Amino acid sequence: QKEVEQNSGPLSVPEGAIASLNCTYSDRVSQSFFWYRQYSGKSPELIMSIYSNGDKEDGRFTAQLNKASQYVSLLIRDSQPSDSATYLCAVNAGNNRKLIWGLGTSLAVNP
Amino acid sequence: SAVISQKPSRDICQRGTSLTIQCQVDSQVTMMFWYRQQPGQSLTLIATANQGSEATYESGFVIDKFPISRPNLTFSTLTVSNMSPEDSSIYLCSVLPSASTDTQYFGPGTRLTVL
Numbered sequence: 001q002k003e004v005e006q007n008s009g010p011l012s013v014p015e016g017a018i019a020s021l022n023c024t025y026s027d028r029v030s031q032s033f034f035w036y037r038q039y040s041g042k043s044p045e046l047i048m049s050i051y052s053n054g055d056k057e058d059g060r061f062t063a064q065l066n067k068a069s070q071y072v073s074l075l076i077r078d079s080q081p082s083d084s085a086t087y088l089c090a091v092n093a094g095n096n097r098k099l100i101w102g103l104g105t106s107l108a109v110n111p
Numbered sequence: 112s113a114v115i116s117q118k119p120s121r122d123i124c125q126r127g128t129s130l131t132i133q134c135q136v137d138s139q140v141t142m143m144f145w146y147r148q149q150p151g152q153s154l155t156l157i158a159t160a161n162q163g164s165e166a167t168y169e170s171g172f173v174i175d176k177f178p179i180s181r182p183n184l185t186f187s188t189l190t191v192s193n194m195s196p197e198d199s200s201i202y203l204c205s206v207l208p209s210a211s212t213d214t215q216y217f218g219p220g221t222r223l224t225v226l
Contacts, residue, residue, distance in 0.1 A: 032213050034214065034215075041222075042219070042220075043201075043203055043217040043218060043219050043220045044154070044203075044217050045217070046214060046215075046216065049214055088153060088154070090215075092213055096159075097142055097207060097213055098144070098156060098159070099156075099215060101153045101154045101155075102153060103152070103153045104153050
């Protein structure tokens with residue numbers, strides 16, 4: 001069964017620090033990887049997608065993909081209290097365009 | 112990205128009744144999905160809503176319990192039938208805007224409480 005695993009947390013970091021969120025996946029043929037942020041009571045919103053090995057940067061966010069090791073990570077630099085949320089990792093399940101979701105990592109950024 | 116709305120945003124229902132949730136998109140989209148998110152849990156895909164044909168259900172979900180319609184490329188409905196307290200959840204629709212992307216975008220969700 002295809003799986004996506006994340007540490008549930010909570011991950012607690014001080015304001016201004018780097019938050020590192022990790023995700024591993026089981027299906028070697030996965031090609032598309034996504035990080036979503038979900039605030040309490042809200043729906044998931046896309047932070048970043050990544051398709052190739054290496055780093056992809058967007059503002060304070062950097063996604064890292066290593067297909068050989070089957071992991072994808074999200075770094076948040078200069079963490080702010082407004083970054084406090086649950087971060088969901090999702091992996092494309094194949095040609096049917098569906099996503100497999102991790103359980104999410106809860107992040108708390110402390111002022 | 113597409114603007115997605117859902118109605119109702121929340122509802123409280125009695126067991127044994129049914130609720131229909133609507134998902135409206137401001138532009139034509141390739142695919143529409145329905146998810147359930149139970150308290151403290153991640154997303155569980157219920158089904159893929161297919162335009163003009165029967166939805167494709169995931170394991171554990173059946174059409175009699177969760178009938179889905181998608182009459183056109185901008186609109187879909189999910190009905191939660193014969194509800195029980197275990198159906199209390201957030202129901203989310205998501206869309207794939209075009210055939211050239213596999214990034215899903217979500218509606219605001221419907222929070223359902225069944226008493």
